Each structure stands twice: as C-alpha cells, then as structure tokens.
Amino acid sequence: MSNAKSVRALRKAQVDSKGCVACGCCVPSCPCKAIGIFKGVFANIDTENCVGCGKCAGACPAGTITISEAVQ
Numbered sequence: 378m379s380n381a382k383s384v385r386a387l388r389k390a391q392v393d394s395k396g397c398v399a400c401g402c403c404v405p406s407c408p409c410k411a412i413g414i415f416k417g418v419f420a421n422i423d424t425e426n427c428v429g430c431g432k433c434a435g436a437c438p439a440g441t442i443t444i445s446e447a448v449q
Contacts (some may be wrong), residue, residue, distance in 0.1 A: 388429025388444050394419040396441040406436035 390412065397419035403412050404420075411426035412433050420433075420442065434442040 385447055388431075389424050389427050389446075390422045390429065390431070390433050391421045391443050391445055393441040393443075394424060396439055397437075398439050400438065402436045402438055403433035403442060406432040408432065 384432055399414050399417055401420075404414065407427075408430065409426045409428055411423040411428075411436055412420055413423075415421035420437075422433075429444050431444045436445055
C-alpha cells in the first residue's frame with residue numbers, strides 16, 4: 378500500500394448537521410455510497426465506507442461537509 382492510499386484511508390467526511398439542509402446533492406457524488414440523508418433532516422456519513430475523497434464536500438451547496446483526519 379502506498380503512502381497516499383494510507384493517508385487517504387485516515388481522512389473522513391464530516392457533516393455539520395446544524396447547517397445541512399438535506400438537499401441530497403452529496404449523495405450521488407459519493408463513489409463509495411457512504412453518504413445518505415438521515416430522516417430527511419441532514420446528511421449522514423457511513424465512516425466505515427468513507428474514503429475521504431472529498432467529492433461530497435465539493436457537491437455540497439451549503440458547504441457543510443468537510444474532510445478531516447479520522448480519530449484513531
């Protein structure tokens with residue numbers, strides 16, 4: 378495994394649930410199907426499947442998704 382892949386595996390998406398408007402723009406952007414809308418209220422990240430690629434953050438019009446280092 379290369380260093381780039383090791384670093385990527387440590388990154389995860391996080392959602393500011395207070396700012397999320399549950400528009401769903403992030404859902405189809407995730408290549409790992411690691412994001413969904415929770416009870417129609419906010420986006421929820423499945424951290425087990427998230428690879429931290431950032432595509433959901435780029436698709437979020439509200440800017441409420443960030444990519445950060447995962448807590449180990």
